[in-house]
Amino acid sequence: MSKLISELLPVIGHTVVIYLFLMIALRVAGRHQIGQLSVIDLVVLILLGSAVETAMVNGDTSLAAGIACSGTLLILNRLFTWLIQRVRPLNRELNGDPITLISDGRFVEENLRRAGLTHEDVLQALRARGLADVSEARFAVMEVNGSITVIPRHAKVHRSSRTTKEAT
Structure with missing residues (x-):
């Protein structure tokens, strides 16, 4: 043994x-x-x-x-x-943290390079969500799992006035 x-x-x-x-x-x-x-x-x-x-x-x-x-x-x-x-x-x-790829309808070039993505990669994610152009997106964020979340420019943004305390 x-x-x-x-x-x-x-x-x-x-x-x-x-x-x-x-x-x-x-x-x-x-x-x-x-x-x-x-x-x-x-x-x-x-x-x-x-x-x-x-x-x-x-x-x-x-x-x-x-x-x-x-x-x-x-x-x-x-x-x-x-x-x-x-x-x-x-x-x-x-x-890692989420990475902002588009902010207010414009590519964030530094973050695209950091994420290793091209404009075409992000435009593909926009098209998948029914957006034809970068100017139609308020934000696009690469999540920690590699997926891209897109917030259209016309979407309502709900903000909470309540603050949350992070667990330690």
Whole structure:
């Protein structure tokens, strides 16, 4: 039994390192790639899985190594989800903030560059919501999940006079 555990420890260690590397690498890649997968993005994600599989299991293709690797990934995912929900700065660092892409009918060029989007990407989101031109949008915001929310210029904006206190 201890021989099995000692053989699986490298699998668990490699899995942890690769998980952390991919978390950081995908965060650096940006929300656009994750939130709106193109065919190329999907191929890259599939190939990433294949490319790191051998390294995670340390060349061991046994059932035990596969279970150790899968179990480690599930535990790490649950741990990071728990941490992100409870540690606000970590949540903000990993998930980011919404990014304003259009403000008062004009593109916010700096934010488009930061989000890795083109005018055409945003215009596609506008057309999907029935707007023909950027001037018809009051705001367009890239949400933390990569989706684009559009507020038409003619939409009524409801403001609350009540302030809410953030939980600490």
